[in-house]
Amino acid sequence: MTNLDAASGAAHPATAALGEPTRRVGSGWIASFATVWLGVWMAQLTPVQLLLPAQIDAELHPENWVDSVVAFGVISGIAAIATIITYPLTGALSDRTTSRFGRRRPWIVIGAFVFTAALISLGFQTQIWAIGVVWVAASVGFCIMTAALTATIADQVPVNQRGFVSGWMSAPQAAGIIVGLVLVTEFVTDAKLGYALLAGLLVVLAVPFLRRPEPQLIATERPRVTARGIIAGFWISPRRYPDFGWTLLSRVLVSVGNALGTSLLLYFLMFQLDDEHAEDDLIVLTLVYMVFVIAASLLLGKLSDRLGRRKVFVFVASALQGTAALLLALFPDLTVAMVAAGLLGLGYGCFLSVDQALATQVLPDAASRGKDLGIMNIASAVPQAVAPMIGAAAVVMSGSFVLVFLSGAAFSFAGALAVARVRSVR
Secondary structure, eight states, X not given: OEEEOTTTOOEEEGGGXXXXXXXXXXXXXXXXXXXXXXXXXHHHHHIXXXXXXXXXXXXXXXXXXXXXXXXXXXXXXXXXXXXXXXXXXXXXXXXXXXXXXXXXXXXXXXXXXXXHHHHHHHTTOOSHHHHHHHHHHHHHHHHHHXXXXXXXXXXXXXGGGHHHHHHHHHXXXXXXXXXXXXXXXXXXXXXXXXXXXXXXXXXXXXXXXHTSOOOOOOGGGSOOOOHHHHHHHTOOOTTTSHHHHHHHHHHHHHHHHHHHHHTTHHHIIIIIXXXXXXXXXXXXXXXXXXXXXXXXXXXXXXXXXXXXXXXXXXXXXXXXXXXXXXXXXXXXXXXXXXXXXXXXXXXHHHHXXXXXXXXXXXXXXXXXXXXXXXXXXXXXXXXXXXXXXXXXXXXXXXXXXXXXXXXXXXXXXXXXXHHTTOOSXX
């Protein structure tokens, strides 16, 4: 029995699904991969940055703006719990999927359906509890899609190309934020239409990648499916696999640091700086951030491939993020925020691409790539959901955003120290 190579359609042995990829993926594969991620990030981060907090604030009409921040933080925290379950579960199930369409594509389709349905429904919710429930559903759809998508890197991309390809996963994150913000502030100002537009674009931009074939897992390669086995697989011993543990810890710390610097930015502009043009300035800051994320993720990801080194890039990237957060904490000014946005984008763009490549090189078992990367993805997604809650608590304690950004700096610097402990990858 044979499978089709994802890039060329050539026949290969069935073990191609579990073997280490050696053939470089082509420009068409990379372009479709970048396109689907553009849709995913646009649909996820535009609500986080603007639509969701604005919707919550509009429904609460709080006398104290802190109440709005806390509500946003609580909803995000509940979504984080769903993320912790969904990522490794989807990864484990896709590892065992023997569909003729491949292991990952069916789950990308399922995730897209859940995600789009939830986004469309979200625009019609007028109760805080309902907004929270539907946002959790949207987060589940996001996790299902991205768990399957990230696993395709380890499945189909050779090691010496993973930094560059991972850059095309992270660069669309920045582009997705700015495009999404422009669409929902300049072209579609109604929240219902904004959510629906994001849902429609998610589906359209996913189609090119879904048309790409992937290696099929045959029945004899499929691990036995038991609930006990899947649950037991969620634990990866840091003592037995220390490099996986340190990489996971580093990603958690740096992702929390980044999320603390970005997730409450609209509130920072509105209430700390008393910015009358907060939404417009948010777009400008995001644009600055985007330019540096794209440049760093693509150029430094490729440089990492060429040099065959990962750790030093991740270490420096983490330190740059910490520096940006310190600037926001010590000098709360719009001009300083522009500089910080550039540094944050430079650091996080480099981190996103190179750390993803590093993660694929410390996986314990080829047969459980999806599950293991699902666990690793928790370290990226949960901080995005938990950080608003941490930030809200910091705001309540201090009455300002200084403690939020100081915490972000501390998390980022700690992440740099954690990645330095990895031994098996340079």
